[in-house]
Amino acid sequence: MRQSPRDTETSSRRISRRALVLGGLQTGMLGVLGWRMHQMQVDQADQYRLLADENRINMRLIAPARGLIYDRNGVALAENAQNYRIVIVREDAGDVDAAIARLKQLVDLDPDELERALREVERRSPFVPVTLTDQRAWEDVAEVAVNAPALPGITPDVGLTRNYPMGADFAHIVGYVGPVSDYDLDRMDDDDPLLQIPKFQIGKTGVENKLERDLRGKAGSKRIEVNAAGRVMRELGRDEGIPGSDLQLTIDSGLQNFTQARLSLGMSAAGVVMDVRNGDLLAIGSAPAFDPNKFVRGISSVDYSLLTDNIYRPLANKAVQGAYPPGSTFKMMVTLAALEAGEVTPDETIWCGGYTKVGNRRFHCWKRGGHGHVNLEESLQHSCDVYYFDLAQRVGIDRIAAMARRFGLGSHFDLPMSAVTAGIMPDKAWKTERYGQDWRVGDSLNAAIGQGYVLASPLQLAVMNARLASGTAIEPRLVKSEGGIETEVRGAVSLGLNENHLRMVRKGMYAVSNTRRGTGYGARIADDTMLMAGKSGTSQVRNITAAERARGVTSNADLPWERRDHALFVAFAPYENPRYAVSVVVEHGGGGSSVAGPIARDILLYALHGGLPPLESYPSYQRDEIRVMQESLPLRGAEGGEESSRA
Amino acid sequence: MSYLEYNVKRVPTGLSKVLYLNWALILLLTAVASVGFLMLYSVAGGDISRWAEPQIKRFVLGMVLMLTVAMVPIWFWRNMAGLAYGVSLLLLVVVEVAGTTGMGAQRWIDLGFMRLQPSELMKITLVMFLAAYYDWLDIKKTSRPLWVLIPLMIIIAPTYLVLHQPDLGTAILLVAGGGIVMFLAGVSWWYFSVVIAAGVGLVAAVFTSRGTPWQLLKDYQYRRIDTFLDPASDPMNAGYHITQSKIALGSGGWTGRGFMQGTQSRLNFLPEKHTDFIFTTLAEEFGFVGAISLLTLYALIIVFCIISAMNNKDRFGSLLTLGVGATFFLFFAVNMSMVMGLAPVVGVPLPLVSYGGSAMLVLMVAFGLTQSAHVHRPRGR
Structure with a gap:
C-alpha cells in the first residue's frame, strides 16, 4: 500500500512520540533495577555477606588429647594409644x-x-x-x-x-571411658560441643568419670570452606584447643598390683593401703576385677553378662562402695570413747563369764566359756566381747558414735571414685529418724562389737587405722597432682585426743599381733624393725539360728558362701614409727585373724620393703608356705615390683 | 514506496556502507559480550576452554552475521519478514511435534552443529513481521478493531506454541515485545488499557484455577510463583535458586570480592551459574560498581537504538529498531529482576552474557537488522 508523504511524516512523529514514552518507561525500570542493586549490595550487603559465609564456612571440632593418668612414680595408668x-x-x-x-x-x-x-x-x-x-x-x-x-x-x-596398660589392676580406681550415649547427655547437663562428636569417649566410671572435665580438655576447632555438596575445599583457620590435664595418683602401681593379686586369693575381697603421714592412698584393691580395655572397645554382651552374673561382683569397687559390719575392728573406737570419757582405766578388769544379760536377753561372747578377768589390753588381745558390752553400757552409743566419727566412720570422703559410701555410724537420733524407734541397750551392745547397724567401708577402716596410728585427722588423698600442681595434704593436725589413751589402744593392737595369745599372732611380722599392730574382726552376716544349731551347723564351713561371716583385719606398721595403715575385708571369708590377717600382713610387708618381702620377715614355720604363695601370685613381672618405691 | 519520497541515491552503496554503520552500537555490543567472556572464564574456575572459548567463537560468528545482514538493504528484509515469521512458526510446530526433549521441555531442533531454538528466532521475526505489517498498513486504519485483531493473532499464535512447550519466560517476552511494537505503531491507548485490565483478570484466573481440573499452568510453574512470593519457604528446593542468587548478589557489596573470588559460584552454591544466573557472579565479584556498570552499558545500547530509530524516517526501519531494542531491554530487565528477586524465575538469559548459542546468534542477527535500517535509512534532501 502506498503511503503519502504526509502520512509518513505523521507516522514518523507518532513513532517518535511513542518511542519517547517507551523510553520513559524503560528509564523508570532501569531506575528500579539500579535501586534494587543498591539496596541489596550496599544497604544489606553485610547481611548477605554473613549468609554467604554461613554457606561456605563450617566449623569442625578438633578433639583435644585426653589427659593422661600416672601413678605416684610416673607409671602410666591410662594413656592415649594409636587406634589403627x-x-x-x-x-x-x-x-x-x-x-x-x-x-x-x-x-x-x-x-x-x-x-x-x-x-x-x-x-x-x-x-x-x-x-x-x-x-x-x-x-x-x-x-x-x-x-x-x-x-x-x-x-x-x-x-x-x-x-589402660595396667589392665584389671586399676579397673576400679581409674575406671574406663566409653562412647558418649544419649543417656549420658541427658544426665550430664554439659553443653560442651565435644560431646556431640559421634563416639566421643568420656569417662564412665572411676577417676575417668569423676574428673571428666579436667581430663577432657577444651575443644579445638578448624574453620573449613565447603562447597555446596559439602566437600572440604580448604582450611581457613585452626585452633588446637587445650589438651586435658594430666593426673598423678597417689597409688603405687607395684603395690596395687600386689594387693590385687593377693586379694584375689581370697575370692571376693577388698583392701586399702594408706600412708598415715600424708593420707596418700597407696593401693585400693577390690577383687575380682575386670579388664577395662574391653569396655573401651565396646564389650560383647557375653562378656558383660559374665561380669554381671558373677556372685563376686567384679564390677563393684568394694574398697569404697562396700559397707560391711566392722566387727571387732570397731572395738578401738569404744575403747577410746570410754578412756576419753573416763569411764574405764587401763588396769580395771571386767569379768567375762561368756555372756552378758540385758533384761532377759543374753549377749554371748565369741568364746563360749568366757575370758575370765580381762583388762583393757587383754580385751583387745583376745577380742573379748563381754568387756565391750560392759563399756558400751557405761559410755552410751552417742559418745561412741561421736568418737567413731572423729575417725572417719560414717563420713563421706570426697574422692574421685564411683559411689564412695559413707557407711553408717548410728546413734540415738539416727535410729529415731531412720526407724522411728528408740535406741535400746541391746543396740549399743551390738554396736560395741561392730555389729548391728554399724557399717563401714574398707577405705573408712583404713582411714580409722591411719588416724589411730598417727593421732592426726589425716584425710585420704587419691590425686597427688593435677596438671603439674600438687594437691594439698589435708587433716595433718592432731585429733586432740590424750596421747596416752591412743598409746594404750595401740599397745592393745600390738598385743593382738605380737603376743602368743593374741588373735593375730599367726599373721605377725617376724622382722623386729617392722613389727605390726593389728586387730581382727569377724562380722556375722546373720545369726546361726537355734534350729540350725540343733541340726549341727556350728561353723562357717557348713554354711553356703553368701551366709558365711565376713573376715576383716586392720593393721599398721612399723609399730614404733607408723608408716602404713592397711585394712582388708574378705567377703564371707570366715575368721578375720586366719583369713584377712595374713593378707593384711603380706600387703604391709610389700609396702614396707617396696617389693616382694624376703622370707625372713615371716615366722620361720610359715616360710615354705609363703614361698609357694609368692611364686603362685600372678604379678606383673619383676620390674613392676622394682619400680615401686617409698616415696 | 515511501523511499521514493526521499533521495534513495543518497543511500550509501558497496563497501562504503561500512562507514555508515552504527559503530557506537557495535562497540557497546562488543563491550557487553566481553563482560560475558570474562564472567564465563571466572565461573569455570579459570578455565577458558569450558565456556568462554565457545562463546567467543559464537560472538565472532554472530558479528560476521550481523555485518552481513547490515550490508543487505533493509527493504529486502522487509520483504522477507512474512517468510521469516512463517518459517519460525513452522519450526515451533515442528518442535511441538517432534522436538528433542531436553531439560524437561521440548525447545530445540538439533541441527547437528548446533541446537536451534525456534522460540529464540521467533522473538525477532515476530517484531520484524509486525514492523512490516504496520509499514504496509494505512496509518488511518491502525486503531480499527479488525486491523488490531490481525497483529494480535500474529502474536498469539507463537505465544500459544511456546507456552505449550512450556516456556513461560519466552511467552512473556513474545507478548511484551509484540505489544510494544503495536504500541509504537500508534495503536490507541484504549486497547492497551483493556488488555492490561484483561491481564490482571487473567492473573486472577490463573490463581483461582489452581488445583481445579481446568488449571491453566503446570504445577512446577505454580511452585515457581510460590517460591517467588516467598523464597524462604523452601530454601533447599524450589527456593534454592533465588535464595542463593540473592546471597551471591548481596554479598558483593560496593566493590565485590574480586575477580575469580566469588565464593558462591566457585563453591557451586549458585545454580546455572553460567547461564541464567551469570549476573549474580558478576555482582558478587565486582560488586555494586560492576553491576551498575553493566546496567549502564545495556542502557546505552537502548539509547542508541532509540536515537537511531528517531532519526529514521522509514517506518519499517524505525519500528524494527525500536522493537529489537525493546526486546533486548526486556531480556536483561527480566533476567536482572529475576536474579534480584523482583520477578519469578522464568528462564530468561542475560543477553550476550549468558552462555548459549541460539540467543546470541539471534540477537546479533537482530542487531544486524537495526544496522541495516541505520545504514539504509532514507536521507533527506
Whole structure:
C-alpha cells in the first residue's frame, strides 16, 4: 500500500512520540533495577555477606588429647594409644564390593561391623571417608598399606583411643571411658560441643568419670570452606584447643598390683593401703576385677553378662562402695570413747563369764566359756566381747558414735571414685529418724562389737587405722597432682585426743599381733624393725539360728558362701614409727585373724620393703608356705615390683 | 514506496556502507559480550576452554552475521519478514511435534552443529513481521478493531506454541515485545488499557484455577510463583535458586570480592551459574560498581537504538529498531529482576552474557537488522 508523504511524516512523529514514552518507561525500570542493586549490595550487603559465609564456612571440632593418668612414680595408668583404622572413600574405590572382597583376603573383617560400614558408605557422600573397622593390630594396617595398589580407595588411618596398660589392676580406681550415649547427655547437663562428636569417649566410671572435665580438655576447632555438596575445599583457620590435664595418683602401681593379686586369693575381697603421714592412698584393691580395655572397645554382651552374673561382683569397687559390719575392728573406737570419757582405766578388769544379760536377753561372747578377768589390753588381745558390752553400757552409743566419727566412720570422703559410701555410724537420733524407734541397750551392745547397724567401708577402716596410728585427722588423698600442681595434704593436725589413751589402744593392737595369745599372732611380722599392730574382726552376716544349731551347723564351713561371716583385719606398721595403715575385708571369708590377717600382713610387708618381702620377715614355720604363695601370685613381672618405691 | 519520497541515491552503496554503520552500537555490543567472556572464564574456575572459548567463537560468528545482514538493504528484509515469521512458526510446530526433549521441555531442533531454538528466532521475526505489517498498513486504519485483531493473532499464535512447550519466560517476552511494537505503531491507548485490565483478570484466573481440573499452568510453574512470593519457604528446593542468587548478589557489596573470588559460584552454591544466573557472579565479584556498570552499558545500547530509530524516517526501519531494542531491554530487565528477586524465575538469559548459542546468534542477527535500517535509512534532501 502506498503511503503519502504526509502520512509518513505523521507516522514518523507518532513513532517518535511513542518511542519517547517507551523510553520513559524503560528509564523508570532501569531506575528500579539500579535501586534494587543498591539496596541489596550496599544497604544489606553485610547481611548477605554473613549468609554467604554461613554457606561456605563450617566449623569442625578438633578433639583435644585426653589427659593422661600416672601413678605416684610416673607409671602410666591410662594413656592415649594409636587406634589403627581402615577407612574407605567411595569415589576413590570405584567398585566398592570388589575392593572389599580383596581386603577380606588380607585381613579378617567382622561381618556385622562390615555390614554397618557398608550401609554408612551408601549413605554418605562419595568423598567422605568411612571407617570399615577400627582397633586393628599394626600388622593389619601394614598389610593394607603394602597392598595399597590393589585396594583403591582403602587406606589405613590412625586416631587416638584410651588404653589402660595396667589392665584389671586399676579397673576400679581409674575406671574406663566409653562412647558418649544419649543417656549420658541427658544426665550430664554439659553443653560442651565435644560431646556431640559421634563416639566421643568420656569417662564412665572411676577417676575417668569423676574428673571428666579436667581430663577432657577444651575443644579445638578448624574453620573449613565447603562447597555446596559439602566437600572440604580448604582450611581457613585452626585452633588446637587445650589438651586435658594430666593426673598423678597417689597409688603405687607395684603395690596395687600386689594387693590385687593377693586379694584375689581370697575370692571376693577388698583392701586399702594408706600412708598415715600424708593420707596418700597407696593401693585400693577390690577383687575380682575386670579388664577395662574391653569396655573401651565396646564389650560383647557375653562378656558383660559374665561380669554381671558373677556372685563376686567384679564390677563393684568394694574398697569404697562396700559397707560391711566392722566387727571387732570397731572395738578401738569404744575403747577410746570410754578412756576419753573416763569411764574405764587401763588396769580395771571386767569379768567375762561368756555372756552378758540385758533384761532377759543374753549377749554371748565369741568364746563360749568366757575370758575370765580381762583388762583393757587383754580385751583387745583376745577380742573379748563381754568387756565391750560392759563399756558400751557405761559410755552410751552417742559418745561412741561421736568418737567413731572423729575417725572417719560414717563420713563421706570426697574422692574421685564411683559411689564412695559413707557407711553408717548410728546413734540415738539416727535410729529415731531412720526407724522411728528408740535406741535400746541391746543396740549399743551390738554396736560395741561392730555389729548391728554399724557399717563401714574398707577405705573408712583404713582411714580409722591411719588416724589411730598417727593421732592426726589425716584425710585420704587419691590425686597427688593435677596438671603439674600438687594437691594439698589435708587433716595433718592432731585429733586432740590424750596421747596416752591412743598409746594404750595401740599397745592393745600390738598385743593382738605380737603376743602368743593374741588373735593375730599367726599373721605377725617376724622382722623386729617392722613389727605390726593389728586387730581382727569377724562380722556375722546373720545369726546361726537355734534350729540350725540343733541340726549341727556350728561353723562357717557348713554354711553356703553368701551366709558365711565376713573376715576383716586392720593393721599398721612399723609399730614404733607408723608408716602404713592397711585394712582388708574378705567377703564371707570366715575368721578375720586366719583369713584377712595374713593378707593384711603380706600387703604391709610389700609396702614396707617396696617389693616382694624376703622370707625372713615371716615366722620361720610359715616360710615354705609363703614361698609357694609368692611364686603362685600372678604379678606383673619383676620390674613392676622394682619400680615401686617409698616415696 | 515511501523511499521514493526521499533521495534513495543518497543511500550509501558497496563497501562504503561500512562507514555508515552504527559503530557506537557495535562497540557497546562488543563491550557487553566481553563482560560475558570474562564472567564465563571466572565461573569455570579459570578455565577458558569450558565456556568462554565457545562463546567467543559464537560472538565472532554472530558479528560476521550481523555485518552481513547490515550490508543487505533493509527493504529486502522487509520483504522477507512474512517468510521469516512463517518459517519460525513452522519450526515451533515442528518442535511441538517432534522436538528433542531436553531439560524437561521440548525447545530445540538439533541441527547437528548446533541446537536451534525456534522460540529464540521467533522473538525477532515476530517484531520484524509486525514492523512490516504496520509499514504496509494505512496509518488511518491502525486503531480499527479488525486491523488490531490481525497483529494480535500474529502474536498469539507463537505465544500459544511456546507456552505449550512450556516456556513461560519466552511467552512473556513474545507478548511484551509484540505489544510494544503495536504500541509504537500508534495503536490507541484504549486497547492497551483493556488488555492490561484483561491481564490482571487473567492473573486472577490463573490463581483461582489452581488445583481445579481446568488449571491453566503446570504445577512446577505454580511452585515457581510460590517460591517467588516467598523464597524462604523452601530454601533447599524450589527456593534454592533465588535464595542463593540473592546471597551471591548481596554479598558483593560496593566493590565485590574480586575477580575469580566469588565464593558462591566457585563453591557451586549458585545454580546455572553460567547461564541464567551469570549476573549474580558478576555482582558478587565486582560488586555494586560492576553491576551498575553493566546496567549502564545495556542502557546505552537502548539509547542508541532509540536515537537511531528517531532519526529514521522509514517506518519499517524505525519500528524494527525500536522493537529489537525493546526486546533486548526486556531480556536483561527480566533476567536482572529475576536474579534480584523482583520477578519469578522464568528462564530468561542475560543477553550476550549468558552462555548459549541460539540467543546470541539471534540477537546479533537482530542487531544486524537495526544496522541495516541505520545504514539504509532514507536521507533527506
